[in-house]
Amino acid sequence: MQLDARIPSGPIEAAWDKARFNMKLVNPANKRKHSIIVVGSGLAGASAAATLGELGYRVSCFCFQDSPRRAHSIAAQGGINAAKNYQNDGDSIYRLFYDTVKGGDFRSREANVYRLAQISVNIIDQCVAQGVPFAREYGGTLTNRSFGGAQVSRTFYARGQTGQQLLLGAYQALERQVQAGTVTMYPRTEMLDLIVIDDHARGIVTRNLVTGEIDTHLADAVILGTGGYGNVYYLSTNAKGSNVTAIWRAHKKGALFANPCFTQIHPTCIPVSGDYQSKLTLMSESLRNDGRIWVPRKKGDKRAPDEIPEEDRDYYLERRYPSFGNLVPRDVASRNAKYVCDEGRGVGETGLGVYLDFADAIQRLGRKAIEDRYGNLFEMYQRITDEDPYKVPMRIYPAIHYTMGGLWVDYYLMSTIPGLFVVGEANFSDHGANRLGASALMQGLSDGYFIVPYTVGDYLATNKLERVDESHFEIRNAVAxxxxxxxxxxxxxxxxxxxxxxxxxxxxxxxxxxxxxxxxxxxxxxxxxxxxxxxxxxxxxxxxxxxxxxxxxxxxxxxxxxxxxxxxxxxxxxxxxxxxxxxxxxxxxxxxxxxxxxxxxYSYVAAWGYRGYGNPPDLVKEPLDFEYVHPAQRSYK
Amino acid sequence: MRLTLKIWRQQTRSASGKFVTYSVDNVNSDMSMLECLDVLNEQLIENGDDPVAFEHDCREGICGSCGFMINGIAHGPLPATTVCQLTMRHFRDGQELVLEPWRAKAFPLIKDLVVDRRSFDRIIAAGGYISVSTGSAPDGNAILVPKESADRAMDAAACIGCGACVAACPNASAALFTGAKIAHLGILPQGKPERDIRAIRMVTQMNAEGFGGCTNIGECIGVCPKEIPLEVIAAMNRDYFRGSWRERDNVVTTLRPFTEWSTGSKLKVDPHSGN
Incomplete structure (x- = not known):
């Protein structure tokens, strides 16, 4: 099998324009004759369903939660990137593109990332118009912050609840279409299989989670926006319901799964406290700006942290990475925490934790300054652990919180099954081997609002699909x-x-x-x-x-x-x-x-094909070319 | 520690329910209320019993899925906290906790502690948005929003739609939920063009769903995990009043809210009833 990513030829700056111009359009009067299934109602799914409804398609949208507003996008805290350059600090589409390719450690597709950076500016406009209450300056303009080590301030945010506000914006747009009659919403309904007829995705099999009924839903195209698979680790920062089932069952029906081993671990989460633990809670990475990370120098030192004198402490990040210290990237910080805990120097009851200590910062800046910067985070920490981080160092440990891998898609976000599109965290596309902070929200909304509504139209306009009915043997098979x-x-x-x-x-x-x-x-x-x-x-x-x-x-x-x-x-x-x-x-x-x-x-995307359980999967490689951003080694010494 | 949980068990909407008492012995004070139920459910499954159904997802207090009454208080005794963030250290060893679902006509029960809150979605669908289709937005900074307005809008927009306000209200009113969205969008300049019609549509839908009227008791703000201020209800009443004055001829008399999408039946109601 040969993978064709269908990347438009010519300069990268013009690729998306060119692709859009070359797409076939569906006649406005014919749009209502086409039915489209959207599975998932997070940022990517809800924005896609709403936009396709606005265009006049007949959309059915499915989610396993009781309401589309619950999707896990809602939990994203930090913010959303956009190359607006409102701060006049030298940002540009090219710079956001460059940072994202480099941050992904040169394992993403340049053309996709460039398009993401281009669309980032439209997303902010759209969300502002919807009434997303982004943080503002006194003059009324939008404010920004620098996030995740970026050297420009390009992150837009709504307090610590950016994901919530963006999702509610998409959810409201979705509900508007429900009222208009273009979208039918199926909450508490889980997709359990994909229906493929004549090699095209034509529908899904679902289970109604209240009555248990197994139903089929047929359509001209299927879009999966079902999120990531971090819950394979059981403990993760994902919501408890987040799962791989929709994309995995599509994979078993022929969609290739790309880079499944690319998962992201966040270094600052609250450690596990016991076997009953059901999930992990993320603490903002900004804490590392002022906190110092350490463990006891000796193995099994059970003294309380304030009884451990300076000479018996190991500030291991500052020791190993003198120039970046506690601010090394997520993966480096996480790995080093694991090493010291593996050596038996971890802290807390389980030994799986390291100290994040604010004593020096409080002494230097005063308690008030620390309260202003991190007050809400300290309160959240205390609520969960019952420890006062103003007095006792925080304990933190890494946890899984995002998966870069997912179903393989081409430039048009279509999987290897024609008519099956995959958006948001569920696809593998834009983050390579590592995602930068505040980029997940950007990608979900870019896919849903601005990419898939065009590319699905092109697919519908260029494919003549036979009518199918429920008696088709593929459908009966899938249900059985x-x-x-x-x-x-x-x-x-x-x-x-x-x-x-x-x-x-x-x-x-x-x-x-x-x-x-x-x-x-x-x-x-x-x-x-x-x-x-x-x-x-x-x-x-x-x-x-x-x-x-x-x-x-x-x-x-x-x-x-x-x-x-x-x-x-x-x-x-x-x-x-x-x-x-x-x-x-x-x-x-x-x-x-x-x-x-x-x-x-290894400069390729590893896309795997399913060959039945117990048989080794097929590896298909999509080579990656870097014409614009030249691969270099990272160093934080 | 050891706790006694007296939990409302009801197999389906039409079945009759009852309280069943369970004892959980190995409760750790760092557990959340939901993790305590996880432990109970593991025990129940191992003994061949039916586990307790309860709603949950993010378990960090933002998705709004979880919620039930603990000893008569929605989300339990700790202010500004959902049950997923409520740790067991706030209870005493040997204490009895009575767990019940949200009880309101507009939240029909599904099973045990799980209720159907689609009425909230329908209130939003009736008008809880700004009508701007994808692609038609001006530049983000073309619309200036005073910082104070953005902050107040954000205070209201923080609502997670859990339904605790309805459960706590003696009238089972959804005024805090509905008011929060009306205030969030009404405060912002982007939301002004539809301000009147939005309030009329949302309030009409709210009444059609069978939520009770607000009598300014304020129980709702006592249990709201996001501390939505009571002022949002005043904003709702003002916008509704203003709207029904201005839009009476055009819209109010033609509104026909939906109440049961799933069955497709439409209930006609008098938009002037209630409120």
Missing amino acids: CVEQTVQKLLSIKGRRTVDSFHRELGKIVWEYCGMSRTAQGLENAIQQIRQLRDEYWQNVNVPGSGEDFNQSLEKAGRVADFFELAELMCIDALERNESCGGHFREEYQTAEGEAQRDDDN
């Missing part, structure tokens, strides 16, 4: 398959709960395919995952029936898919014999312990 899986899960009635399996799977993936990876560890992990998966299908206990509201059954289906994904992540990580971005293979590091890319051999 879904019903079978549901029945199978319910019939095992073993001795272990779904959560206990999920927790164990998460530990394996975190240990061997988390912050740092080795060939041996990954091989080991693959064996362990297979064994656990086998046990799952023999010994899981899913109570209740399939005919009503059954949250255990919902989880059981999702965890079954996480098992298969986990194996593919390890296979992908094993195949990629280099370190880049969030993927750190211990065998491939520089003398200083930094990630060592291998551009000669």
Whole structure:
């Protein structure tokens, strides 16, 4: 199989204009004759559904939550980037493009990233017009901040709730279309399979999570905006419901899955406090501006932090990276926290934590200044841990919070199944091996508001689709398959709960395919995952029936898919014999312990094809060319 | 620590429900209320019983999925906190907690502690937006918004749509929820053109859904996890009044709110009823 990303030829600045001009249009009067399915109602899904509804298509939008407003985009805190250059500090579309390609450690597609930077400016305009209450200057203009180490202030924000406000903007636009009759919303409805007829995506099979009914929905095109798969690790900063099921089942129907091992770990989360822990909470990275990170010098030092004198402390980031110190990038900070904890020097009851200490900053700047900067974060920390960070150092530990990998899409955001489009975190497209802060919201809205509404139109205008009805054998097959899986899960009635399996799977993936990876560890992990998966299908206990509201059954289906994904992540990580971005293979590091890319051999997107469970997946490579931004090694010494 | 949980169990909307008492022995004070229910559910499943259904997703107090009554208080005893962020250290060893779903006519029960809040979506669909289609926006800085207005709009926009305000209100009124959106959009210059019609449509829908009227008791602000101020209800009343004065002939008499999308049936209501 040959992958064609369909990147427009010619200069990168004109690529998107050229592509748009070459697209075929659907006659306005014909738009209402086309039906489109959107799965997921986060930033990407809701914005796509709303925009397609505005254009006049007949849209059906699905989400597993009780309301489209709950999608996990809502939890994003920091902000959204845009190359507006309102601060007159030298920003430009080209600079945002450059920073994103470099930040992605040269594993993303240049043309996609350039388009993202171009569209970033339209997103801000659209959101302001919708009434998103972005932070303002006294004169009434929009304000910006610098974020994630960027040297320009290009991040727009609404307090610490930017994701919430952007999502509510998209949700309101969506509800406006619901009222107008162009969009039909299906909440509490989960996609369980993709319907592919004559090699084209033509619909989905769903389960109504209240009544248990299995239904089919047919359409001329299907768009998946179902988010990332960080919950494969069980503990992550993702919402509990976030899952891989929609894209995984599309993968099993033929869509290639790209770079599954590219996952991002955030260094400043509140550590795990016990086995009952259900999720991890992110603390803003800005804390590292003033906090100093340390652990005891000696193993197993159980003294309280204030009893440990200066000479018995190891400020390990300041020691190893004198010029960047506590401000090294996310992946470097995370990895080093893991190393010191692996050495037995971690703090807190579980030993999986490091101190983030504000004592020096408070002494230097005064408590008031620290309160002004981080007051709300300190309060959140105290609420969860019952410790006062003004007096006792915070404890932090890294956690998974974003996945760069996802279904492979071309420049038009279409997967390898014609008619199946993938938007937002669910696709693999723009972040390469590492995502920069405040870029996830930008990508979700860019895909949903400004890209997929055009490219779906082009697909509809250039493909003549036969009418299908529910009696088609592919549809009956897909429904039978879904019903079978549901029945199978319910019939095992073993001795272990779904959560206990999920927790164990998460530990394996975190240990061997988390912050740092080795060939041996990954091989080991693959064996362990297979064994656990086998046990799952023999010994899981899913109570209740399939005919009503059954949250255990919902989880059981999702965890079954996480098992298969986990194996593919390890296979992908094993195949990629280099370190880049969030993927750190211990065998491939520089003398200083930094990630060592291998551009000669691994400058490609690894897209995997499904060949049935138990068979090794097919690897298809999309080579990456860097015409504009030239690959260079990162250094933070 | 050890807790006694007295939980409302109801299999379906039409079944009759009852309280069932459970004892949870291994409660850690760092757990959240929802993690405590996780522990209980693991026990129930292992014993072959039906786990307690409760709604949750982000577990960091922003998605608005979770919420139930704890000893008669929506989201429990800690102010400005959703149940997912409520840690067990706020309870005593041996304490009994009574957990009940939101009870309101406009929030029909689905199972145990889970209710159907689609009535909130329909209130937003009735007019809780600014009508601007993708692509038609001017430059972001072409619309100046005084900082104070942006801040006040943000205060109202922080609503997470959890429904605690309705559950706490003796009238089961959705005035705080509806007012929050009307205030958020009405304060901003972008929202001014539709200010009148928005209030009329949203309030009409709110009444059609079967929420009670607001009698300014203020229970809602006592439980709101995002501390939405009571002023938003005044803003709603003012905009509704202003709107019905100005728009009476054009719109008010023709409004026909939807109440059940799922069944497709439309209920006709008198837009002047209630409020």
